Amino acid sequence: MPAEYPKDAVFIDLWQEKMFLGQEFLTWLWLASEIDSRFPGPNDLDVEVRFEKKIVLETGEGVALHQIACSSPDRDWSEAFLAVSLDKKIVKAYLTIFAMSFECLLALPADTLNPQVLKLIKGEEFGAGGTLSRTGRFLGQVNLALAVNGIIDRLFSQFLKIRLSADWEAKELPRLKAFIEPKVANI
Amino acid sequence: MSFLKGTVTLTRYRLLEIPAEATDEFFSERLKLNSFVDIENVPEESSLGWVEILNPLATSFEPPSFRFGGFWGFQIRLDRRRLSAKILNRYCLIEEAKILAETGQALKAKAKKHLREDLRGQLLPKVLLDTDLFEVLWFKKENEIWIAGAGEKKRLIFEELFDRTFGLRIRLIAPISLAFELIPKELGSALLKSQPSSFMIGEDG
Numbered sequence: 001m002p003a004e005y006p007k008d009a010v011f012i013d014l015w016q017e018k019m020f021l022g023q024e025f026l027t028w029l030w031l032a033s034e035i036d037s038r039f040p041g042p043n044d045l046d047v048e049v050r051f052e053k054k055i056v057l058e059t060g061e062g063v064a065l066h067q068i069a070c071s072s073p074d075r076d077w078s079e080a081f082l083a084v085s086l087d088k089k090i091v092k093a094y095l096t097i098f099a100m101s102f103e104c105l106l107a108l109p110a111d112t113l114n115p116q117v118l119k120l121i122k123g124e125e126f127g128a129g130g131t132l133s134r135t136g137r138f139l140g141q142v143n144l145a146l147a148v149n150g151i152i153d154r155l156f157s158q159f160l161k162i163r164l165s166a167d168w169e170a171k172e173l174p175r176l177k178a179f180i181e182p183k184v185a186n187i
Numbered sequence: 188m189s190f191l192k193g194t195v196t197l198t199r200y201r202l203l204e205i206p207a208e209a210t211d212e213f214f215s216e217r218l219k220l221n222s223f224v225d226i227e228n229v230p231e232e233s234s235l236g237w238v239e240i241l242n243p244l245a246t247s248f249e250p251p252s253f254r255f256g257g258f259w260g261f262q263i264r265l266d267r268r269r270l271s272a273k274i275l276n277r278y279c280l281i282e283e284a285k286i287l288a289e290t291g292q293a294l295k296a297k298a299k300k301h302l303r304e305d306l307r308g309q310l311l312p313k314v315l316l317d318t319d320l321f322e323v324l325w326f327k328k329e330n331e332i333w334i335a336g337a338g339e340k341k342r343l344i345f346e347e348l349f350d351r352t353f354g355l356r357i358r359l360i361a362p363i364s365l366a367f368e369l370i371p372k373e374l375g376s377a378l379l380k381s382q383p384s385s386f387m388i389g390e391d392g
Contacts, residue, residue: 003375020383022362087387141190157369
């Protein structure tokens with residue numbers, strides 16, 4: 001049985017107060033994917049997650065709040081590793097999800113975790129040669145978006161399972177920090 | 188960006204109230220009542236309403252146009268035009284000068300106001316309309332609604348039209364609300380008490 005959303009909570013207040021959840025999820029997903037890009041996906045099939053193009057990080061509060069974008073066409077990410085090691089939070093990232101039957105590139109903002117600029121790339125062509133009707137193409141794209149959202153929800157669920165357990169501070173955070181440490185040691 | 192174009196940005200909502208009768212008739216009737224009204228030749232600044240998802244020019248809302256297996260789909264259409272104050276002022280000055288030349292008398296404040304409104308009504312239909320379209324998908328089993336777009340403006344447009352059409356409560360799906368749906372009941376309290384962690388090297392927790 002899922003947990004109940006607190007009835008007396010004002011959504012906007014709780015959303016702001018727990019904004020770090022989405023930021024920590026993206027940070028966890030990025031670092032975990034750099035260690036091992038495969039995650040358990042729906043129907044016991046693994047999915048691969050690869051951060052691409054750009055990671056946007058935020059630091060400070062109020063008037064001191066500012067964002068930095070770390071681009072890395074060759075996925076070197078030195079700047080981003082350094083930023084995270086200085087406790088900057090990931091607020092938006094671009095990633096590719098590779099699943100059994102499709103792959104897609106998307107931007108994921110930490111505040112909503114709703115996919116943006118989701119490019120639906122399918123192994124087989126979506127009626128590009130006129131083989132599928134407009135309705136067929138539309139339904140195919142919706143089904144792909146559903147699959148992508150299902151994967152994101154599942155990854156977030158895996159994160160929450162670790163994040164809300166004693167293992168987060170005892171094992172997972174030290175594991176992630178140990179992975180970053182040598183990458184920033186010589187910067 | 189849209190599903191048909193192959194690139195889409197999503198905003199997800201959870202439906203907090205289930206309609207008593209989510210039948211084809213229910214949707215057809217509500218959508219028609221709040222369908223988009225064309226303002227091409229009318230002196231209106233904006234028009235907001237529903238159009239069919241695969242045809243933004245159609246508003247008949249026969250069930251096959253919005254019923255797609257596991258979800259219902261519609262499209263929001265917002266047409267807007269803006270007549271700039273600078274242009275309106277220019278036409279007002281020309282007309283006032285004409286009247287002064289014909290009658291020898293300058294217009295009084297009230298008459299100026301009427302003239303301005305008349306001119307506005309004449310000029311508005313000549314301003315080209317800007318059309319914004321975005322898809323809305325309503326997943327039956329999941330009680331989830333997607334809009335193909337993001338940002339506060341789009342959210343407010345959708346929320347206004349959705350409320351006017353269906354009068355049902357919805358809530359944005361954000362990490363905190365999604366977390367409550369994904370974790371077991373016994374972790375609810377831990378989630379509420381959770382505090383930010385630090386990834387800073389050399390710091391614990």
